[in-house]
Amino acid sequence: MELNEDTVRDVCTDAVFERGERYLADGRIHEINRVDSTVTAVVSGSRQYDVRVGLATDGFAPWCDCPYDGSGACKHVVAVLLRCVDDPLPDEGDQLDAALDGADADELRAFLRDELATDANLRDRFLARVGEPTRQSVDELRTSIDRRFEETNPEYHVVFEPIDFTEWFDLANEYREQGRYASAATVYRALVESLDDNMERVDGVYDHFSSAFRRALDGYVDCVAAAERDAAAVTDAVAFLDDRAMSGTPFLAEHFEKAAVDLREKADEQSCE
Structure with a gap:
């Protein structure tokens, strides 16, 4: 996606754009780096906020752990994007490539294995990349995701800030x-x-969590339809969606209902191929 002031304005409100300009002018951006098209930064506000944007992605795929719940991107994201407009960042990807090309294979293997041994999330992604099936069940994965909700605001049951589900x-x-x-x-x-x-x-931050929910639900429907060829497996997945429509969060019911209909249609299309 082309990066300029106009495209930044397209992802936020006018008021947020002005606040982002002020944050940039006040020097609130720290630790900003770019690898390939991904930019990460820390922006100081009432506390330090982590920001990530994808320069090559439609809408820049903005992420910030601030509690902003308005329309479009927040002022921290806007400040980072405007920083990239004013002073394009050097791409550190080439440096990484050069380091990898010059690394000793045994040392690289030892380093990677040490990191994989201590970082479960990285290990899961690595195993997925090399073709291994998931080693975790739905319940095991859920435990990790639920823990993120607990850790976000441990003193209260209520969650006030976004949670990063990127991993x-x-x-x-x-x-x-x-x-x-x-x-x-x-x-x-x-x-x-x-x-x-x-x-x-x-x-x-309802928009943040609703967007994550819809993205996960759409992904589930697409993957079940692509993975399962027998009617019984699709029926089980539809039953899960129907049950959630009845027993889950009331204002999400229509999304589950629509997903069940979409899954039936996708399964029918698959069976006809």
């Missing part, structure tokens, strides 16, 4: 790219269940 969406995407749709569906279902069960504790 699970990235994991699901790895499986999809490998054609392991059943594994991807497992990850998406864990996200769907956790978001549905925790949605009523969300106070503010």
Whole structure:
């Protein structure tokens, strides 16, 4: 996506754009880096906020852990984008490539293995990338996602700020790219269940959580339809969606109902191919 002031304005309101300009002028952006088309930064406000944007992605795929719940991107994201407009960042991807090309294979293997041994999320993505099926069940994945809700505001049941679900969406995407749709569906279902069960504790940032829920639900339907060829498996998935429509968060019911209809239609299309 082309990056200029006009495209930045397209992803936020006029008021937020002006606040982002002020944040940039006040020097509130720190630790800003770019690797390939992904930019990460820390922006100081009432506290330090982590920001991530994708310069090559439609809408820049903005992420910020601030509690903003308005339309479009927040002022922290806007400030980072405007910083990239004013002073394009050097791409550190070439440096990484050069370091990888010059690394000793045994040292690289040892480093990677040490990192994989201590970072479960990275390990899951690595195994997905090399073609291994998911080693975790829906319930196991849900435990990790639910923990993120608990950790966000440990003193209260209510969640006031966004939660970054990127690691699970990235994991699901790895499986999809490998054609392991059943594994991807497992990850998406864990996200769907956790978001549905925790949605009523969300106070503010509704757009963020609703968007994550819809993304996970759409991914689940797509992957079940792609992975399952027998009618019984699709029937089980539809039954899950129908049950959630009846027993889950009331204002999400219509999304589950629509997903059940979409899954039946996608399954019918698959069977006709």
